[in-house]
Amino acid sequence: MKGEDLIATFRRFVREEGLLRGTERLLVAVSGGLDSTTLAHLLHAEGYFIVIAHCNYHLRGEESDRDEAAVKALAETLGVPLAVGSFPLRKSDGNVQLRAREIRYTYFKKILDEYSCDLLVTAHHADDALESLLFHLIRGTGLPGIRGIPSRTDFPLVRPLLSSSRSQILEYARQHGLTWREDASNQSDDYARNRIRHHLVPRLQEMGLTPEGASTTLGHLRSAEFFYLRGLASVAETCLRRQGGRIVFDRRTELLTFTDTLTLLHHHTAYMGFGDDAYRQMLTVTGNRIIPGRGYRARVSPAEIVFEPGTPESAAEEPVQVHRLPFTAELPGGRIELAVTDRPRVLSGADQYCRLPELPLLLRPRRAGDRMQPFGMQGSKKIQDILVDDKVAIWERDDLRLLCTPAGSIVAIVGHRIADDWAVGEQDDRVLRIRLQKGNPALP
Known part of the structure; x- marks a missing residue:
């Protein structure tokens, strides 16, 4: 040329x-x-x-x-x-x-x-x-x-x-x-x-x-997008409504297929920081659920999805220090309660138990490269691989918290695994109880 x-x-x-x-x-x-x-x-x-x-x-x-x-x-x-x-x-x-x-x-x-x-x-x-x-x-x-x-x-x-x-x-x-x-x-x-x-x-x-x-x-394609956007706006009038800073989607609509709904929601809420897996969870979860985005959250019920401002991601990612017990923290994954208790006869169940670590402790999100040796296993393993093996849903993984010592040793994946080094022994009369209560508050 x-x-x-x-x-x-x-x-x-x-x-x-x-x-x-x-x-x-x-x-x-x-x-x-x-x-x-x-x-x-x-x-x-x-x-x-x-x-x-x-x-x-x-x-x-x-x-x-x-x-x-x-x-x-x-x-x-x-x-x-x-x-x-x-x-x-x-x-x-x-x-x-x-x-x-x-x-x-x-x-x-x-x-x-x-x-x-x-x-x-x-x-x-x-x-x-x-x-x-x-x-x-x-x-x-x-x-x-x-x-x-x-x-x-x-x-x-x-x-x-x-x-x-x-x-x-x-x-x-x-x-x-x-x-x-x-x-x-x-x-x-x-x-x-x-x-x-x-x-x-x-x-x-x-x-x-x-x-x-x-x-x-x-x-x-740029020309096609012009008509595409007009179509999205037209469809949204039938199942989306805006209430101040909130967007409400009617889950009961029969107008859209699953994929159509994903496209519609992604278009109107893309700035809220939800990933593809989060959108899929919104459309498949039963009951009530809160799904965090980036500075926003989706409050899901059987009838609707309410997109609204929520806890900023930066605040949710901050480590939480534990200086005294008992301790309670409201975090994206739910309420975490830490308390000293007598060693129970049965260590299995919804609660987790570990040896008493020295204070202060740290509750933090997982990071790339985090490893621990789960109780009963030989050798350490990446936290990411443990979560995959335990079939923890993708959208739940970023909400998980690790309980750590000040030196950085991982004591537990809260709600899932105890580290082998911190497993309760026969000589431990008093232990730390770790309780996770997943939050599913009712929607307004």
């Missing part, structure tokens, strides 16, 4: 999608790489008023500073305003990509206001949309994931290169003598999207798949 193909594709996509009128003031996010450098040059050449914005996270040392220098040089060459934000991050700062994204868009919002810009413009293109589609297909998704990256969002943000391929962008950059920076991390297979780009996409292209063909399909 020739460089002019990018211009033609850009103009057609902008016209068909109604993205730009030509009178807006545009804030262009530029990393210094090929795609964003080309976008800034193209928009400027097409006569748009642009401001360039760049974020330096200092994650790659001098390389990050060279990226910033390249962006400054581009802005000077084009003669356009430039805004640069410095936000030092460390690779140890949890999910760095997510953190950087949050910082980036907060900064862009600030610069939009400072420069009186109407829209943020990013350089996502057809190859990105294809990779995003494949990524979501691998993870599991619905139509919003299949239709790929949207051409606009309410941010306000537009992506005018979504119908343009990486090869078109590269040819344009070469024809116009542009220079850009290459991020070495783009060549690494440490990230799932890079593995898709380096290994899966080339195989599919060998079979005839092209970014241009995928772009056409994604365009039809």
Whole structure:
């Protein structure tokens, strides 16, 4: 393809999608790489008023500073305003990509206001949309994931290169003598999207798949989503109602199949942080049940499901310290009661018993890699594997609490297993009783 193909594709996509009128003031996010450098040059050449914005996270040392220098040089060459934000991050700062994204868009919002810009413009293109589609297909998704990256969002943000391929962008950059920076991390297979780009996409292209063909399909899917959303809104009127900050679903409706209901609930409550297994539990559980989400909860009864604000996940995940006995705590999995009692004749039953540990104790959620040796077993085992073997439902596992000593030794999986080291012996006259009462409060 020739460089002019990018211009033609850009103009057609902008016209068909109604993205730009030509009178807006545009804030262009530029990393210094090929795609964003080309976008800034193209928009400027097409006569748009642009401001360039760049974020330096200092994650790659001098390389990050060279990226910033390249962006400054581009802005000077084009003669356009430039805004640069410095936000030092460390690779140890949890999910760095997510953190950087949050910082980036907060900064862009600030610069939009400072420069009186109407829209943020990013350089996502057809190859990105294809990779995003494949990524979501691998993870599991619905139509919003299949239709790929949207051409606009309410941010306000537009992506005018979504119908343009990486090869078109590269040819344009070469024809116009542009220079850009290459991020070495783009060549690494440490990230799932890079593995898709380096290994899966080339195989599919060998079979005839092209970014241009995928772009056409994604365009039809974006159109289909428009009607899909209207249909969801129409169906919701028959079985969903909003009461202030709550959403109430009528479980007695006969209009929807099981899968239809999953789709409807997921669409209207996706921001509440429920997983697929949680939704399935809502539709299959009998009696009353509370199912926690992320800052929300679902209160289930035979007649309805009430989605409402609940205990924030961060609070629910905080360890609880036990400084004295008896002790009672209301936690997501139910009420946990700890008390010292005489050794019972029979140690089996709903309650658990263990040797008396020294205080303080800790009740905490399970963590990746947690291990213990269950009573009666040889060798230690991952908590995750113990729960699988005991057929503990997926949606109950995150609600479980581990009883631990201050040194970190796991005494018990509350409600399920006692560690072998803490099993009651014949010489133990006084023991610790662990009682779990699962909460199923009645719904209003």
